[in-house]
Amino acid sequence: RKEVEQDPGPFNVPEGATVAFNCTYSNSASQSFFWYRQDCRKEPKLLMSVYSSGNEDGRFTAQLNRASQYISLLIRDSKLSDSATYLCVVKAGADGLTFGKGTHLIIQP
Amino acid sequence: DTAVSQTPKYLVTQMGNDKSIKCEQNLGHDTMYWYKQDSKKFLKIMFSYNNKELIINETVPNRFSPKSPDKAHLNLHINSLELGDSAVYFCASSQEGMNTEAFFGQGTRLTVV
Numbered sequence: 001r002k003e004v005e006q007d008p009g010p011f012n013v014p015e016g017a018t019v020a021f022n023c024t025y026s027n028s029a030s031q032s033f034f035w036y037r038q039d040c041r042k043e044p045k046l047l048m049s050v051y052s053s054g055n056e057d058g059r060f061t062a063q064l065n066r067a068s069q070y071i072s073l074l075i076r077d078s079k080l081s082d083s084a085t086y087l088c089v090v091k092a093g094a095d096g097l098t099f100g101k102g103t104h105l106i107i108q109p
Numbered sequence: 110d111t112a113v114s115q116t117p118k119y120l121v122t123q124m125g126n127d128k129s130i131k132c133e134q135n136l137g138h139d140t141m142y143w144y145k146q147d148s149k150k151f152l153k154i155m156f157s158y159n160n161k162e163l164i165i166n167e168t169v170p171n172r173f174s175p176k177s178p179d180k181a182h183l184n185l186h187i188n189s190l191e192l193g194d195s196a197v198y199f200c201a202s203s204q205e206g207m208n209t210e211a212f213f214g215q216g217t218r219l220t221v222v
Contacts, residue, residue, distance in 0.1 A: 032207045043199055043213035044152065051208075085150065096142050096165055097201075097211055099152040 003027075004100035006088050011105045013078055021073045021103045023088030030098075032091040033064055035073050037084045038102065044087055047073075075105075083107045112136050115200045115214035122190055123222055130185045130217045132200030140164075141183035142211070143175060144199040152199070158183050159205070190221045 006023040013019045025033075033050035048055065050062040050071055061074040071088055088100040115132040122128055134141060142165075143155040156175040157165035163175065172188045187194060197218050203211040 032209075034210075043216055045213070046210045049208050049210075087152070091207070094159070094164055096140075096154040096157045098154070099144075101149070101151050 004088050004090055004098055006100035006103050008101055009104040011103065012108055013105065014108050015078060015080060017078050018074065018076050019078055019105065020075075021086055021088075021105075023071050023100050023103075025069050025071070025088075025090045025098075027090065027092050027098070028069065029092040030069075030090040031093065033062075033071050034089040034091075034097070035060075035062060035071075036087040036089050036099070038087055039084050044099075047086070078107050080107050080109060113200055113202055113212050113214040115198075115217055117217060118215060119218050119220075121220045121222065124190055124192060126190050127186070127188045128190060128219075129187070130198055130200075130219075132183050132185070132214055134181055134200075134202040134212070136202055136204075136212060138202040138212075139180070139205045140203050141177070142201040142203075143183065143185050144201060144213075145169075146197040146199060146216070148196070155198075156183075156185075187219075192221050195219055195221045 003026045035047040036044040037047045038044040050064045054063045059076045063072045085102040087102045089097045113134045140159045142157045146152045158177045174186045176184045197216045199216045200214040201211045
């Protein structure tokens with residue numbers, strides 16, 4: 001069974017702190033990796049793709065470990081607006097995106 | 110301009126009815142999808158269409174049928190609605206290839222009573 005596992009949280013984090021999420025995936029044929037963000041009662045939106053060498057986009061850093069089938073997301077200097085559900089997503093071949101159940105993040109003032 | 114639009118946004122209907130949800134994308138993407146997000150917020154793929162051919166059909170009941178009149182549209186028909194069908198249904202589209210972003214519609218919140 002092709003699965004993506006995430007800690008559902010919620011993660012309650014003070015504003016300005018650093019927070020990290022992890023996920024694991026079971027399908028070794030997965031080739032593309034993403035983090036999506038979903039706000040309450042809204043559609044998911046791409047936060048960033050995850051590349052083998054790791055990549056950074058402003059305050060966000062994503063890492064991929066193919067050997068361990070593990071993906072991480074680090075958020076530095078968290079803002080109130082970062083409060084959302086973060087979805088770990090993988091794609092294998094012609095398959096559609098496989099989503100984790102999401103990690104709920106709450107940034108507290 | 111909305112990239113992926115789906116209608117209606119809200120749908121309340123009785124058990125046993127037949128309903129359709131429409132989806133259109135103006136991005137020129139090759140692939141369109143339907144996802145279901147249940148009450149536990151888990152997003153699960155239902156169907157995928159690439160150039161009018163069904164390439165993924167997860168184990169959904171055959172009461173659900175996707176219809177694609179052209180590359181820009183993928184509609185979802187649901188027959189004999191059941192209480193358990195209540196969920197948010199998201200349409201999405203993407204270009205072919207790896208590391209391509211999927212764009213989602215705003216979702217249709219279906220409530221079966």
